[in-house]
Amino acid sequence: MADYLPHTDAEIETMLEFLGLSGLDELFEVVPAALRLAGGLDLDEGLTEPDVAAEFEAFAARNRSVGRDLVCFAGAGAYDHEVPAVVRALATRSEFVTAYTPYQAEVAQGVLQAIFEFQTMVARLAGLPVANASLYDGASSLVEAINLCVGATGRQRVLLSAGVHPHWRAVAQTLARGTGHDLEVVALIDGVTQWQLAPRGEPVGVVVVAQPNWLGCLEDLAAARAHADTHGALLVVAADPIAAGVLRAPGELGADVVIGEGQSLGTKLSFGGPYLGLFACSRDQVRRLPGRLVGETVDVAGTRAYVTTLRAREQDIRREKATSNVCTNQTLMAVTAAIQLSWLGPDGLAEVATRCAQGAHYLAEQLEALHSIVPVASAPYLREFAVQTPALAETVLARLADEGFLGGVAASALTEGDDGSLAPGACEHTIVVAVTERRTRAEIDAFATAFGKAAR
Amino acid sequence: MADYLPHTDAEIETMLEFLGLSGLDELFEVVPAALRLAGGLDLDEGLTEPDVAAEFEAFAARNRSVGRDLVCFAGAGAYDHEVPAVVRALATRSEFVTAYTPYQAEVAQGVLQAIFEFQTMVARLAGLPVANASLYDGASSLVEAINLCVGATGRQRVLLSAGVHPHWRAVAQTLARGTGHDLEVVALIDGVTQWQLAPRGEPVGVVVVAQPNWLGCLEDLAAARAHADTHGALLVVAADPIAAGVLRAPGELGADVVIGEGQSLGTKLSFGGPYLGLFACSRDQVRRLPGRLVGETVDVAGTRAYVTTLRAREQDIRREKATSNVCTNQTLMAVTAAIQLSWLGPDGLAEVATRCAQGAHYLAEQLEALHSIVPVASAPYLREFAVQTPALAETVLARLADEGFLGGVAASALTEGDDGSLAPGACEHTIVVAVTERRTRAEIDAFATAFGKAAR
Amino acid sequence: MSAAPGGRASSAPLLGRDAEPTVFELSVTGRSAAQLRTTGVPATLLERLVSASYLRREPVALPEVSERDLVGHFTRLSHRQFSVDLGMYPLGSCTMKYNPKAFDEIAAMPGIADVHPATPAPLTQGWLALLCEIERELCAVTGMHAATLQPAAGAAGELTGLLLMRAFHAANGETRTKVLIPDSAHGTNPASVTLGGYEVVTIPSDARGLVDVDALRAALDRDVAGIMLTNPNTLGLFEEEIDRIAAAVHEVGGLLYYDGANLNAILGVVRPGDMGFDIVHLNLHKTFATPHGGGGPGAGPVAVSERLAEFLPGPAPCRTADNQFEWRMPPRSIGRVHSWHGNALVLARAHAYLRVHGRDGLARVAERAVLNANWLRVRLHDSYPAAFDRPCMHEVVLTAAELKRTTGVRALDVAKRLLEEGFHAPTVYFPLVVDEALMVEPTETESPQTLAALADALERIARGATDDPDAAHEAPRSTPVRRLDEARAARHLVATEDDRDPVEPRG
Amino acid sequence: MSAAPGGRASSAPLLGRDAEPTVFELSVTGRSAAQLRTTGVPATLLERLVSASYLRREPVALPEVSERDLVGHFTRLSHRQFSVDLGMYPLGSCTMKYNPKAFDEIAAMPGIADVHPATPAPLTQGWLALLCEIERELCAVTGMHAATLQPAAGAAGELTGLLLMRAFHAANGETRTKVLIPDSAHGTNPASVTLGGYEVVTIPSDARGLVDVDALRAALDRDVAGIMLTNPNTLGLFEEEIDRIAAAVHEVGGLLYYDGANLNAILGVVRPGDMGFDIVHLNLHKTFATPHGGGGPGAGPVAVSERLAEFLPGPAPCRTADNQFEWRMPPRSIGRVHSWHGNALVLARAHAYLRVHGRDGLARVAERAVLNANWLRVRLHDSYPAAFDRPCMHEVVLTAAELKRTTGVRALDVAKRLLEEGFHAPTVYFPLVVDEALMVEPTETESPQTLAALADALERIARGATDDPDAAHEAPRSTPVRRLDEARAARHLVATEDDRDPVEPRG
Ligand SMILES: Cc1ncc(COP(=O)(O)O)c(C=O)c1O
Numbered sequence A, B: 001m002a003d004y005l006p007h008t009d010a011e012i013e014t015m016l017e018f019l020g021l022s023g024l025d026e027l028f029e030v031v032p033a034a035l036r037l038a039g040g041l042d043l044d045e046g047l048t049e050p051d052v053a054a055e056f057e058a059f060a061a062r063n064r065s066v067g068r069d070l071v072c073f074a075g076a077g078a079y080d081h082e083v084p085a086v087v088r089a090l091a092t093r094s095e096f097v098t099a100y101t102p103y104q105a106e107v108a109q110g111v112l113q114a115i116f117e118f119q120t121m122v123a124r125l126a127g128l129p130v131a132n133a134s135l136y137d138g139a140s141s142l143v144e145a146i147n148l149c150v151g152a153t154g155r156q157r158v159l160l161s162a163g164v165h166p167h168w169r170a171v172a173q174t175l176a177r178g179t180g181h182d183l184e185v186v187a188l189i190d191g192v193t194q195w196q197l198a199p200r201g202e203p204v205g206v207v208v209v210a211q212p213n214w215l216g217c218l219e220d221l222a223a224a225r226a227h228a229d230t231h232g233a234l235l236v237v238a239a240d241p242i243a244a245g246v247l248r249a250p251g252e253l254g255a256d257v258v259i260g261e262g263q264s265l266g267t268k269l270s271f272g273g274p275y276l277g278l279f280a281c282s283r284d285q286v287r288r289l290p291g292r293l294v295g296e297t298v299d300v301a302g303t304r305a306y307v308t309t310l311r312a313r314e315q316d317i318r319r320e321k322a323t324s325n326v327c328t329n330q331t332l333m334a335v336t337a338a339i340q341l342s343w344l345g346p347d348g349l350a351e352v353a354t355r356c357a358q359g360a361h362y363l364a365e366q367l368e369a370l371h372s373i374v375p376v377a378s379a380p381y382l383r384e385f386a387v388q389t390p391a392l393a394e395t396v397l398a399r400l401a402d403e404g405f406l407g408g409v410a411a412s413a414l415t416e417g418d419d420g421s422l423a424p425g426a427c428e429h430t431i432v433v434a435v436t437e438r439r440t441r442a443e444i445d446a447f448a449t450a451f452g453k454a455a456r
Numbered sequence C, D: 001m002s003a004a005p006g007g008r009a010s011s012a013p014l015l016g017r018d019a020e021p022t023v024f025e026l027s028v029t030g031r032s033a034a035q036l037r038t039t040g041v042p043a044t045l046l047e048r049l050v051s052a053s054y055l056r057r058e059p060v061a062l063p064e065v066s067e068r069d070l071v072g073h074f075t076r077l078s079h080r081q082f083s084v085d086l087g088m089y090p091l092g093s094c095t096m097k098y099n100p101k102a103f104d105e106i107a108a109m110p111g112i113a114d115v116h117p118a119t120p121a122p123l124t125q126g127w128l129a130l131l132c133e134i135e136r137e138l139c140a141v142t143g144m145h146a147a148t149l150q151p152a153a154g155a156a157g158e159l160t161g162l163l164l165m166r167a168f169h170a171a172n173g174e175t176r177t178k179v180l181i182p183d184s185a186h187g188t189n190p191a192s193v194t195l196g197g198y199e200v201v202t203i204p205s206d207a208r209g210l211v212d213v214d215a216l217r218a219a220l221d222r223d224v225a226g227i228m229l230t231n232p233n234t235l236g237l238f239e240e241e242i243d244r245i246a247a248a249v250h251e252v253g254g255l256l257y258y259d260g261a262n263l264n265a266i267l268g269v270v271r272p273g274d275m276g277f278d279i280v281h282l283n284l285h286k287t288f289a290t291p292h293g294g295g296g297p298g299a300g301p302v303a304v305s306e307r308l309a310e311f312l313p314g315p316a317p318c319r320t321a322d323n324q325f326e327w328r329m330p331p332r333s334i335g336r337v338h339s340w341h342g343n344a345l346v347l348a349r350a351h352a353y354l355r356v357h358g359r360d361g362l363a364r365v366a367e368r369a370v371l372n373a374n375w376l377r378v379r380l381h382d383s384y385p386a387a388f389d390r391p392c393m394h395e396v397v398l399t400a401a402e403l404k405r406t407t408g409v410r411a412l413d414v415a416k417r418l419l420e421e422g423f424h425a426p427t428v429y430f431p432l433v434v435d436e437a438l439m440v441e442p443t444e445t446e447s448p449q450t451l452a453a454l455a456d457a458l459e460r461i462a463r464g465a466t467d468d469p470d471a472a473h474e475a476p477r478s479t480p481v482r483r484l485d486e487a488r489a490a491r492h493l494v495a496t497e498d499d500r501d502p503v504e505p506r507g
């Protein structure tokens, strides 16, 4: 059977002859014999595509997936939003999928223009003038935002609201091992960041807050801005792009950098990746912007055209002095998001956010009526909220899964105990529940009933 | 929510103003008031796409599909062959899917060239020099073949082997109501057409035989040709395109017209449609060829190009004198077949046919060992064969379905009793079983066991 | 290594204007792409299973390509193909509207697409229920009583309808011989009439572009089996006297056949059944937005009034008393007209379309389609007058006769110039009764902005025809190939790779 | 009606050369495409759920388009984009091989793609098993002990590797400050070193294009945390003295980092682990044929030797004693480097690729890739000599220095001319150490015919450079846009629609 290698034996002969070689082995004569692999790789023999597909069916059968097996009430940074067939059909066009980074602009206007449109949409969502062509995921956007702000202020001290997604904080902490940035977490009380509790000390370069935060609570961005101002620090807002459809734009409220996770914009749950790091900033910071940036220009004939620009920031030119090491990013997800946002339009995006809020509040009311399930915070929320359950959160979720529900995300699965976001000891009993616009009233009703039973 | 209509209210106003109309109603003033629908159509209100998709999920849940629910041993003109992702990916490219008939050749070279390649492949499979751009299905190809031959010979009498698919014969019979052709069936004995038993009478214009026939048996094409010659008739062979990968080409054995059902070439089972009518003929008959034909030519600059040609045969030019009324055909399936056959290549096609034969014979052996299940014929076969079961065929198949097998097709589901293809009274106990290259040894073993139990 | 290179993309319009080699030219002996399941079935030699006398000695000369070259070739071919998804396709009579992507996924659901057509009815209740629903919907839209879903396209529907006509008359003990057709009719109508065993009688159009009712009356006698009409007719005009026509035909015992290719114009406004039609075919690939596939597949269901229902093809899906579904043969059925149950996946798409639109949505479709056509008619009045200057329905037939007279630029030239302007061409030289016809059907899914751009382009072409008629004669110049030598194609038939002239053409 | 027309396809290269309007220019107030589920959830006013002080007054200024225009726009954009599926992409260092379509379907299976990343491990045993398999396979291919699958791309892998290096030295109580990098290295390497908190020390290449081992030795001391190498290096040459290099670096307590972007050349022939490397990242979007998506997503897993395994990021998928799977944090983990578990669907595709090829298949991949590159090197010797005239591995760096000297035609011009010839351009001006570099990587999925056509085209360009150098300077002339004013893009930044100059450019 075939693989993907076109060469026939006869052709290989001819080519070897042309090279004056007597066998394929000789191509590797430069490799010291002692290093050459004797027995071949420790892998099985190859299979055919349909055999491999059958293996994947077997893997798939051992997962409980959303839609097929479970009704999804989980969020925590990954949401079950509507992705219409038209978005899939366009985003999977092979010209987008199998293209490389647009190095030859003359034959890459398709991707370049799509990115330009994506940048515009992200900038408008953020309320800031510039957005890049994407980063890996929300966490990497956070890391790059911190790096940008530290670079701009020359101060390595970072105040991170405990409302920022625990995984993102963890990634920032990991990468601070290299940069040496000093990350300090500011606690939440009743779901909202308490800037007055921020640790004192050295001057702070960066203040980071999430809107909404990982417990679903809406933060007071003005307060965050004010706190940043007391330090002369830059403000980074980790904003959810669906919520941004109805919330005041962080840029208008004073954010210098707005980041986010773009999975909600047309990308499947995908077991966590590939997702989409969003990144927007003020005009002042554009020369520190990480990643690729597409700009508009004209060609020699005066026709409008697009090209990657300000490349001097990038690693392939600036090398060790680059603002970031990111090269391959998540362009296909960015193109997808541009298509999804065009499909939604202004009213569609607002409608999605509104319906999420309606569903979440409708569920929350029912859960509150059960009394045993207590909200973690009283702050306003949109799509997501956290509750305390009598039983251990993990137990509750396991029981709900048996009833066909992915009932939320246990706080203990995201963060290890007392990280400042929850009351001490609350973590093991906290579930973060999300309701998207795809959840029907019947699903919510059934879930509330099941939750009531499972929570005991 | 949106539908697919772009007009905003404001735009409609502007357009009506431009037309000097005061309402959309006035567009229909030419329609006599008495005829105008008063209460609107007797349909429900519109739903959104995701709501409709949910309805389809419900329909789908009430079907037992091949792969998901049933292991397929059914054939009878519709086969569960491998269709690789690459064929689906190419054939569903929207340029092919959403194009019209290639009337403007300058912007339709994609479809035109794909059809040209399809024609070449069909002609080579048939062993004849010309093939058209497709007809609706196997049955329609049969009808058109008869019409062509009657036209060419001027004789309306048609001898149809009982081995031709019963549904195709039925369609030919229906359409003969209009043309007045006189169809006579020639019986099979032991699975093979008995030309010596053909009814005598008026000179015959057309002789039709299937290779293999619907019981899976291989026919003696030389005998069919000889019988046609005794009448000076033309010979039509309904050839299976997978079998054609290993069988001698009908054209080389004297067929004047070769037809077939092309579903096996990349099209899903699709509950019976859209499928693909194949049609090839000798050079002599090209001016009687039904349907579209693509030819090669050059443009004004001398560049090679393709165009529909010999259009004078077609209904849009010749109107009532056209050789056929077919306009819309099954181009997308023809393009699919061209891709699938290119994927297969000469050896791949032969390998598929060979593996089918290997699987079918492997199963047949096991069934024969059960003794209670008796082959209907002793003629050689490839992918498909017919057996007699003690229990009623329908009962056997219902039992097999409970075990997860689509166990074949009951002869009684295709033909009403004594149509000359089976021994009198055998029909209700006959099952036609097909084994494609996709069936594993484990599946066949399990099926044979289940069949043994179910057949009693 | 004399095969063509599979990785060279100079035929892709993105880069160049070369001809794309055929897949056979990309072929290299011994190369392959196919990968099959590992089954474990004993690999007995074929010659031991089937006598060698049946077997071919050489495999079929199919192309031998790598998967990579296969993908490159067909992807490049797709780039050489215009489609709705690329831009407007104002082809009159073809109703090339936008085909919603959602329905591609619906038609590919495993529980829908992977069902064997001979699966017993108890195991396919979903499909039977779906087909029954579609029949009901099509009857609601047409105002008819029952329908067959078997015909695979409009022409197949026509022929089915004519056989129903024949069966009906035969059941009444009559053999009628003639079917009337207006001169503007689509070519499939007369062709179908012939295959239905009838003689065609052509009825002229009158000065208004409508059926000449007097001529019709004159042609009517008891030999007339019926008349085939579309309404709006192929000139895009509503036959206002349809009730008089119906009465006259019915009076002589004839039946009225409705060619549903133009149904888009009247959805939810007026129903063929209410106009007096007895038999209606529908082109689901036009009105109900199932994509046309470069020439097919389509679906051409036929709906009939109560008195014809018993003759419909079968077996037909039916609901039983206990709300199950089964296949039944109508009592006096003409028989089967498709290998299986019709183009089922096309039917499924049409159902999805009908469900999304619903009662109000369908009426909106017709309104917008008619609005668009009339806007173009009025807007283009000075440069390309309508052949018949009266309100049109969903399409309008313009004429370039005057343009040709003054500049020598013909409808064909206009069509080719329009390609350069970024639009597909309208249907030209049809219907036959209009001189230098340009038949424009915008459909409801094109926006006012697109209509305006089309009108601008057409006007630019008209103006240019005076200044530089050669540009029009030479158009299109920006497409991958330019005007073709169609005569050569017919004269020197190269219909397969094996007919190819050994002399290599350029490119 | 001042919005751009969505149905005009003149920007599609099939027809014309216009600019495509942006989706914002297609926007018309009040138009929309979105359709959402009907849920029955009470439609409480948002202001009653959330205080108005949080809410925006105006919706976000997203485009308002019909589904039809949305499809037209992005379909046309796709026609303005080169891709592997259209033709050869001989971009050096990028390993643009054919991406098998089968894996698109595998990665879209509901049981694979529709799994929420926070689903508890007992409900995602399939995914955990799959990830463990992939880790095992990558270790087998690289000769390493354990791997993390979290890094989302090569650069993320590099940084992860450097943090591992740092953690390793820290665990030994050492703070080292420098990392060595050859001058030919990819730009991500030095950038990652900086972000890893190290100082970059550049090691020159010698006359053979290999690491100057003496210079290396001179740079080595106990401040050196390690060295980043690729082998074959970015010149496509195998570092023959890798064992000496490894010994020298290890001698001072440094670690060897392997940049796996060039792994394609040595699959199944030699493993980084056997060469002495301690840390290896792999670019699954290069070697393992996961498509590049116009710039991403990729995946950059990092495999390490046994002594580094305890530092790997986590949580990591692990097999338990009773053959179940769970997430575990490695004992001295540096922590998490991805929001979730890495680019899972990319990993899944790579696994499929590894399964199809298997042990022998992977070795064949390397052989064919190296064969193709050497064939081109020898074939092009006279027109574009290799920068270092010795057998290369999977790619070859040619130089147009002599061409430029004699004709004024530069590597950039050659690249642009090649677009006209139907090929993507090679990587140009990289690696930086080669003058007028043309870095050609054919990959194993291109056929000998395609190689020959590429060579013909390059030779044609070289010959043409003498006759008509202007043609080269003006190239490309057949693409939808021609050479761009890149300076203007940077000088006068228009990075969003809102930056747009009110003066309309042409087209
Ligand atoms: C008016 C009219 N009638 C009949 C037909 C025939 O339909 P089909 O092409 O589906 O056979 C067409 C379409 O081509 C048409 O436009």
Ligand SMILES: Cc1ncc(COP(=O)(O)O)c(C=O)c1O
Binding pocket: A326, A327, A328, D093, D094, D153, D154, D155, D156, D186, D188, D189, D230, D234, D259, D261, D262, D283, D298, D299, D300
């Ligand atoms: C040699 C080399 N190293 C590292 C990288 C960086 O990989 P990525 O783009 O996935 O971050 C690349 C690719 O761009 C490369 O070619």
